Amino acid sequence: MMPSSVTLRRVTVILVYAFVLVAGWYLGGFLMELSNIEIRPITEPAVHKIIMASTAVFAAASAIPFVPGAEIGLGMIFVLGGRIAPLVYASMVVALTVSFLVGLLVPARILAAFFNSVGLSKARDLVTKLDRCDPEKRMELLFANAPGPVSRLLLKHRYIALMALINTPGNSLIGGGGGIALAAGLSRLFTLPRFLAAIALAVAPVPLTYYLIS
């Protein structure tokens, strides 16, 4: 008997989650190892490879809605010190810009279908919900949890609102940095240059602080 498409999808989702778990376990091990490694001429090439792998995972996780990526970046800063902060900062800006561009250029239905196929149901629901609203409503949806007057203020100054949202603790409930950037792209209310400027400022405080005190 042929397995149904639902079974196949479930198996795919389980495999993807298993991969994420194993990759996370290895990454955690790498970072733990890294914290014990003195960077010397012999160990430097291995440290470089670990940094590149961690950066790729960090950027990918930061770009996907509801996947916490910022924590990986913080982990890299804690383990490697503030000197790595510029790389963490640049990776975050690139990740959020990619999310924004995907939201801006890829039709919502295709995005929703993609998230559905990889089992990211929360991301699929967010995109579907945003697609049903007109542009103004899309941003309102993101600020729905903010108190009334604050929500109105945020809508009026959407770039400041975007910066505030990116830095709001617990923003993973509304999609995290990747979800917020994706929603901003989908809303068609932001231009790329201004979005870049807002993100570049919004992401800066934490890495800049660690860089300056290192």
Add this chain to the structure above:
Amino acid sequence: MPLDGMVFVGQMGEAGKSDIADELHFRDGKFWSTFCVSYGLPPGSYTAQRIDDHIVFQGVLTGKPGEFVYEGKVVGGKLDAQVNWTKSRWYWTIERELEFVGGLKGGNSDSSEISQTDPLIAETE
């Protein structure tokens, strides 16, 4: 050149805790570390000067593992060198202070003691 033909046997590593066996060779105005050669660092030029009872030298080894700037002093057959290692990647630059501490091999300066895997010979071949 006052150090030409000499080989020093000792240890290389972080300043104050050198722990890697190494040899520092000087010949024909060039110098190399056997440990660094094994990691792809070719011989580099050096300058040396005799001052009273000791010899001071400076030299640079540059290659894929980075740049190693040596500044050392030889007193009574013992060589102490501070080695500043710099490795630049596109996202950061690592700077570490290393050292080489060693003594004259065999207590003489005969260049025939240099091993058959002499990188200067390999260079000219």
